[in-house]
Structure formats: C-alpha cells, structure tokens
Amino acid sequence: MARRLIVILTAVAALAGAGTAEAKQLTRYDIGGGIAGRYDRLMVERDGSAVQSGDSGDHRFTVSSRQLRALKRELKAAKFRTLKRQYKPKFQVFDGTVQTVRYNGRGVSIYSGADNIPQRLQKVIRRLARLMR
Secondary structure, eight states: OHHHHHHHHHHHHHHHHHHHHHHHEEEEEEEEETTTTEEEEEEEETTSEEEEEETTOOEEEEOOHHHHHHHHHHHHHTOGGGSOSEEOOSSOOTTOEEEEEEETTEEEEEETTOOOOOHHHHHHHHHHHHHOO
16 A cells, blocks of 8 residues: 555656646747758747757757747737647658747647748747747
8 A cells, every 4th residue: 555655656746847847838949850950949938048959059048038028929829729730831842841839738830831821820930040049
C-alpha cells in the first residue's frame, strides 16, 4: 500500500512540474528546413524571459515590455483555436522551411509557399521572427 502511494505521489509531482513549466510559457516558435537544414527555436515566457537555441547558438534575453504587450495582443487576436493546424502550398517547395508556432496548447505549422495564411497569423510570425537574434 505504501509503495503504491509513493508511486502515485511521484507521478503527480512529475505532472505538476510539467504543467508549471508549460503554464509559464507564452509561446514557442520553431523554424527549420531549407537547403542548409536550418533549425532554430524561440521560447518566450509570460514574464518576457526568452531563450533562443539552435543553429545560431543559445541566447537568453528579455523581451521589452512594449514588445511583450504587442506579442500577447497579436497571439490573442490570431484566435489559434480557429486556425488550421497546417498551411501548405499546393505543390511542395523543395528546400523550403517550416515555421511552427505554439500558443495555449495548440501548434500551427506554415510551409514555404503557402499562400492561404490568415493575416492575423502572419502578424504573429513576423513579430516572432523579429525577436530572434
């Protein structure tokens, strides 16, 4: 009985830690592919702390309060629940890139050459790309 309780408590503690980390994260932006096989990731927390990692190296920085407010506003305005999970071109673009944005537990991927990307999502992508160093 005690052994079972220990296993259950350990599992609950592990899940609680994962939930806390996800709750702190505002958004994650990944970009990968291309002829050079590029890969970079930007994670922005709700307090403005940011980490960029990948081919360009690892960088920790703080997003300015003005930029953070604008990012939060644009993420909310994008209405992620109403977006498709993927935006792809009619024909595959060889050596193209894929950009993925995660927000509130939902990921949306945009492939090179896609032309049906909502303007509200394009604004988020442009903002996140400018934040990358």
